[in-house]
Amino acid sequence: MTGQVRTVDGRVAGRRGQATRQKLLDCLREMLDTSPYRDVKVIDVARMAGTSPATFYQYFQDVESAILEIANDMAKDGQRLKALTEGQGWTGKGGYAAAEALVDGFLDFWREYEPILRVVDLASAEGDKRFYKVRQSILTAVTTGLTEAIEEVQAKGKAGDEVAPNAMAGTLVAMLAAVSGHQKGFETWKIKMKDVRPALSTLVFMGITGKKPPR
Amino acid sequence: MTGQVRTVDGRVAGRRGQATRQKLLDCLREMLDTSPYRDVKVIDVARMAGTSPATFYQYFQDVESAILEIANDMAKDGQRLKALTEGQGWTGKGGYAAAEALVDGFLDFWREYEPILRVVDLASAEGDKRFYKVRQSILTAVTTGLTEAIEEVQAKGKAGDEVAPNAMAGTLVAMLAAVSGHQKGFETWKIKMKDVRPALSTLVFMGITGKKPPR
DNA sequence: CATCCGATCTGACTGATCGTCAGATTTCTG
DNA sequence: CAGAAATCTGACGATCAGTCAGATCGGATG
Structure with a gap:
């Protein structure tokens, strides 16, 4: 059921990738704790995770998908x-x-x-x-x-x-x-x-x- | 209590202004009927009302204020x-x-x-x-x-x-x-x-x- | 009807974010 | 260490936010 973690373009993520992905999810969750949903921006999440927006889009279609x-x-x-x-x-x-x-x-x-x-x-x-x-x-x-x-x-x-x-x-x-x-x-x-x-x-x-x- | 309708910069709105303002509110409400809250854009509301974004900002601080x-x-x-x-x-x-x-x-x-x-x-x-x-x-x-x-x-x-x-x-x-x-x-x-x-x-x-x- | 004046609207602009891609960087493998 | 695979990112075109000076409108006046 819980298939392997994949990037948006279908590749299976390795150790590093999974860690980055998880970090992004953690930061997103923290972001939601403090900002209104409407104001949560990909760029802020990426910044908080010490990475770039492009990386976010490697793992998630959009903010909604990540929250999902x-x-x-x-x-x-x-x-x-x-x-x-x-x-x-x-x-x-x-x-x-x-x-x-x-x-x-x-x-x-x-x-x-x-x-x-x-x-x-x-x-x-x-x-x-x-x-x-x-x-x-x-x-x-x-x-x-x-x-x-x-x-x-x-x-x-x-x-x-x-x-x-x-x-x-x-x-x-x-x-x-x-x-x-x-x-x-x-x-x-x-x-x-x-x-x-x-x-x-x-x-x-x-x-x-x-x-x-x-x- | 229900003071006169005012623009963002404090001027009292006249007939035409009130009508425009109301049209914007109506369109915003219609927008919310059909789009997710997060996807409601000022520019779309303005377009639907046949006016420009600048006009929207003449009557409302932001989307939230208008919804309020x-x-x-x-x-x-x-x-x-x-x-x-x-x-x-x-x-x-x-x-x-x-x-x-x-x-x-x-x-x-x-x-x-x-x-x-x-x-x-x-x-x-x-x-x-x-x-x-x-x-x-x-x-x-x-x-x-x-x-x-x-x-x-x-x-x-x-x-x-x-x-x-x-x-x-x-x-x-x-x-x-x-x-x-x-x-x-x-x-x-x-x-x-x-x-x-x-x-x-x-x-x-x-x-x-x-x-x-x-x- | 011509003019004027305040009310109203908007084009155009700056800055921020979105979402993408090619290429740079890191990590892994042998 | 070289080569390959995985991962990351700078840079870019597109869209939207929000602002402002100036254009337009519509009614009042003479």
Whole structure:
């Protein structure tokens, strides 16, 4: 799957090439930490990496492609979120703990990759399928996990015509992603993340079980 | 508040000037509908408006400032969302209907201003205070409305140490904004908006009342 | 209607970045 | 160390940002 690293013109990159490429990616990521996406210039990234713009274009089609690369690595790391939906039952006290773990996992993950996820979100919303795919690869795992959990709960209960499990799961995941992506915003405002965590956990729990969490 | 329209160098714009300015804003908005934010060029906007780049810079500092202008108009329109949290009680069947109305209001609003909201979201997350303020002016009204609703419900009930009302409200609003902003994404995927609406309404209702909605 | 004047627009320019390519430089191989 | 392969870069044409002085427009005046 993860084929060898190649240059734009298809040659396989050697040791030195890989190092340069990686350095460019690192610098790009740092750049995104500090500058608005719209203002990230190839020339700045190259300068920071101590190389020339031409070198950048040897390894990447354009800035977007390079970010996509970083995003792919991130998505690989993101697969660990999947585990947070599996294994434990979702009812009762253990269920609420599971909800809390899921929430914390999201918050941490988003905090770590915040600038990249911003770009991924934008590009996805703008219809770029490559980025949409990356975003989905992170969210899908969690969404399907939650979908199964909801289906299980609904099967157990007398279950009338409930909310569609996958819609509820998708909504919960979108909520988690959104709040995670605006952590700074919340804190700049009058809302403490300390209070947001239980709010999220409660909504996740209620979305899955349909009940108020136990105290 | 809404002072006269001024050029960059402080002169008050007359009829012709206002028309030109508006045309530029319209073209910019159309541009954002079709091109990625990062690719929107002043020169293209000017060309589309049948004028020259120099004219653009007569009315706007840069592309961001112009978008901010559009965003401000949008925010003004967005104040109508406030009404959706007021007036009706949130308990029982009427409460669920209110939740549905709120959800629909959000979905419609976001659909209408999608490309602008994308940029507002990004710029806010990137720390641009001007855009953050616009975003807040839309969300705050709704958030405070919901906060009051939750406080009211909690006061009525025996209310132990519940979730912080403003955190819950902020979370619900973030959820609504997120899902609204990814409507296309949901549909491209396997989730129907037809199913998402009740999921959202249910979460809103449960977040406020702590109970499952009545059937 | 001719003239004038402020409002408005634009051609033209400088500087910055993009994206490319041929050729220089470095590293590897034997 | 020579030769080949890999890697890097200076330099270039094209595009866009942003500025300014001067051209044009449109209404007011006599």
